[in-house]
Amino acid sequence: MDSLFSIKDKVAIITGASRGIGMAIAEAYAAAGAKLILSGRKQDALDEAAAHIKANGGEAVGIAAHNGEKSALLGLVEAAVAQYGGVDILVNNAATNPHFGQLLDAEDSLWQKMIEVNIMGNVWLTQAVVPHMRARGGGKIVNVASVNGIRPGAMQGIYSMTKAAIISLTQTLAMELASDNIHVNAIAPGLVRTKFARALWENQMILDPIIGRTPLKRIGEPKDIAGIALYLASPASNYTTGQVFIVDGGITIPML
Numbered sequence: 042m043d044s045l046f047s048i049k050d051k052v053a054i055i056t057g058a059s060r061g062i063g064m065a066i067a068e069a070y071a072a073a074g075a076k077l078i079l080s081g082r083k084q085d086a087l088d089e090a091a092a093h094i095k096a097n098g099g100e101a102v103g104i105a106a107h108n109g110e111k112s113a114l115l116g117l118v119e120a121a122v123a124q125y126g127g128v129d130i131l132v133n134n135a136a137t138n139p140h141f142g143q144l145l146d147a148e149d150s151l152w153q154k155m156i157e158v159n160i161m162g163n164v165w166l167t168q169a170v171v172p173h174m175r176a177r178g179g180g181k182i183v184n185v186a187s188v189n190g191i192r193p194g195a196m197q198g199i200y201s202m203t204k205a206a207i208i209s210l211t212q213t214l215a216m217e218l219a220s221d222n223i224h225v226n227a228i229a230p231g232l233v234r235t236k237f238a239r240a241l242w243e244n245q246m247i248l249d250p251i252i253g254r255t256p257l258k259r260i261g262e263p264k265d266i267a268g269i270a271l272y273l274a275s276p277a278s279n280y281t282t283g284q285v286f287i288v289d290g291g292i293t294i295p296m297l
Contacts, residue, residue, distance in 0.1 A: 044276070045275060045276055045277040046073060046271055046272065046275045046276075046277050047073055047074055047275065047276070048070060048073045048074055048075045048129075048130065048271075048274050048275050049073070049074030049075070050074060050075075050076065051074070051075045051076070051129040051130055051274070052075070052076050052078070052121065052125040052126070052127055052128050052129050052130070053070050053075045053076070053077055053078065053128075053129065053130035053131070053132065053274065054078045054080060054117065054118070054121055054128055054130070054131050054132065054166070054170065055067050055070070055077060055078070055079055055080065055132040055134060056080045056081065056106075056108055056132065056133055056134050056135035056162070056166070057080070057081055057108070057134040057135035057136065057185075058077075058079035058080055058081055058087070058090060058103075058132075058134065059079065059081040059083065059086035059087050059089070059090045059103070060086070060090070060235070060236060061233070061235035061236060061237055061263050062134055062185060062230065062233060062235060062263045062266045062267075063079075063081070063132070063134040063135070064090055064093075064263065065262075065263035065264045065266060065267040066132055066134065066266065066267050066270040066271075067079055067090065067094060067101065068094065068097070068099075068264075068267065069267035069268070069270060069271045070130070070270075070271065070274065071094045071097065071098075071099025071100065071101060072097075072099065073271055073274075073275065075099075075100075075130065075274075076100045076101075076125050077091075077094060077099065077100065077101035077102070078101075078102055078104055078117070078120070078121040078124065078125075079091055079094075079101055079102065079103045079104070080103075080104055080105070080106050080108075080117055080135070081103075081105065081106075081135065082105060082106075082107055082108075083105060084103065084105040086103075087103025087104065087105060088103050090103060091103040102124055104117055104120050104121070107158075108135035108136075108137075108158045108162035108166075109137075109154065109157035109158040109161070109162055111161070111165045114162060114165045114166050114169060115165070115169050117166070117169075118166065118169040118170055118173070122173060127173045127174075127176065127177050128170045128173045128174060128177075128180065129174065129177060129180050129181065130180065130181045130182075130183070130274045131166060131167065131170045131180070131181070131182045131183070132183045132185070132270065132274075133162070133163040133166060133167070133182070133183070133184045133185060133207075134185040135158065135162060136158060136159045136185070136200075136203075136204075136237070137154060137155060137158045137159065138155065138197065138199075138200040138237070139151055139154060139155070140155070140197075140199055140200070141196050141197065141240065142196055143196070143198070144198030144199065147198075147199055151199065152199055155199050155200060155203050156203060159200070159203035159204070159206075159207070160203050160206050160207065160210070163184060163207060163210065164210070167182060167214065170182075171218065171221070171223065174221065174223050175221050175223070178222060179221065179222030179223055179224075180222075180223045180224075181223070181224050181273060181274045181275075181278070182214065182218075182223065182224070182225040182226075183226060183227070183228065183270055183273045183274060184207050184210065184211045184225070184226070184227040184228070185207075185227070185228050185230070185266075186204045186205075186207045186208050186211070186227045186228065186229045186285065187200070187201070187204040187229055187230060188229050188230065188231045188287060188289050188292065188293055189201040189204050190203075190204030190205040190206075190207060190208045190229060191205070191208070191229060191285075191287070191293065192293065193205075204229075207227060208227055208229070208285050211225050211226060211227040211283065211285065212283045215282040215283030215284075216283065219282060224273070224278060224279070224281060224282040225282055225283065226273045226278070226281060226282060226283065226284050226285070226286065227284070227285045227286070228266060228269055228270060228273070228285075228286050228288060229285050229286065229287045229288065229289070230261060230265075230266050230288050230289065231255070231260070231261055231287075231288065231289025231290055231292050231293070232251055232260045232261060232289075232292075233260065233261040233262065233263060233265070233266065234260055234261065234262055234263070235263060248260070251292065254292050254296075255289070255290040255291060255292045256290065256291035256292075256294065257290035257291055258290075259290060260290070261288065261289070261290060265288060266288055269286050269288055273286070
């Protein structure tokens, strides 16, 4: 059974990996034997994350790359291939959400930033890794979407639209890459206790109604996302592609 979830010696690129959900996924992948390329904006934070992985017996290298800059992402993949010889797994986790307010009040620059980081960054990275996955006989792509991509979050309209786009991207790529033995799936977390979502879970007026509507009566922790991410990277998911896995404590269950 352990071999179903082993990714021993597989090379995985994880974006947004220095903290939160990305870090939890990195810890799970390292424990399952993967060689990690940790990506994010700040090299010092990545170095710290890589040191943490190594201290716990894993293998990791931190490489700074802005998810909204194509040239940086192409360089990230080149560095990963130079370091480990190829890429087997890509986790598109990095995202941004600088606008909290009415959709039509957002300046064009905020739209552009979220489209570049949340959508185009995933597209550019996928374009760059697919040839290397083909050369190795297949691969796994895990896109981190959001429940907001299924049901838009209040005052988070642009972010919700970008995550809906990631779900559509996932399904399209799953069809287009299936013949290459590349599986593409998405995870749609609910509210998770991360720095990224701090403005939501630190605000009691926002938090209390969310917990009240959640059957498990709590918000998520980063480690709650790691298990499904490992499944989607491992041989256990070899007949799974084009799917969106909601991990939200049950908040999206239709209830009267």
